[in-house]
Amino acid sequence: MSSASDNLSFGDRIKQLRKGKGWTVKEFIAEIKALGQENISPAYVTRIELYGEIPSPELICRMADVFGINEDELLKLARENKVKQLSKSLEEKYQKAAGIYRKERKKKF
């Protein structure tokens, strides 16, 4: 398995790191809890790995700790993903608003 992490989403990278350690989701949660972080649920991990949920910077640092890697990589990836998600959502809102504006303009004539 290649160690390159290009084009992986944040969730994909977390899953890759977790499987690299040979941990199930439950074991991963136990490792994080051992560092004193408040409990996270299995459903939350599912949403991180599969549905693009980005956790807080503190939790990301804890994850980097249990994986034994430098947190910069994960923080950067999380930031990029978050920015992408927000841009996409902003673009959609803009298009929707522009569409409503055009519709309203047509009504005036």
Added chain:
Amino acid sequence: MSKVTKEHIVSTTEEIIEEYIDAKNWESRPEMVVLNLQDIYETVIYPRYEIEVNNDVDIGYDENGEKILGKKVKGEKLILIDRSLSYPIQDPRYIFTFGHEFGHAIFHPEGEDPHYCSPAEISIFIKEKNRKKQITFSPQEVQANFFAENLLMPTKLVLFRVFQCYNPKDSFAYKGPGKYWFQVFKAEIYRYISSLKELCRTLAHYIRKYFCHVSKEALGYKIWKMGLINNQTNENFFEERTHLAHQLKQIV
């Protein structure tokens, strides 16, 4: 690889449901239990089995020209659900197909025999033996259906909801087509019921929201299979007579 038995399937679904109830802090409070398949997937099934789902694909048609609704990808922990089912996500066919494909993923991990998961296979109605149409059910399709049925409509929970909602004396008596009175939670309703199947569908209608929004047909069939209906006619569950056909029969 151990042989897949009914008991094994039932105990697996019971474990999944118990873990879900535990995660939601609903133990010993069955009135709180509302099964939501997406939530069960996120909370228990993915963490336990790491099966992924792609519901944005067009899987195509089988050799009989029937749409393939779902597929478990051979050798991978991945199931596909056909795009035509995916919106809205509370489409009962999506729900049942999702459960059915999980059954394959959990019990048939190496892939499946070349039966396609088309509507005939996924339907949980067993065709009568004397019908002319030959439909062979592969044991794997039957097992996947059995898994979905027990995951989406666990027997103990269905029993609880039926008694909580309808408060029957012991069973529902079906005396033939006519107007029936139901107590639905704290309300009372009257409905014209034209067949045994329709009675079951009506009973299912008011409680399906607790069971992942499965179809009335699926939940009605489960209620009938659980023996909760006291059929006082010679009507067969699978033979649905309409009101007119019944009247005609009585005249002729």
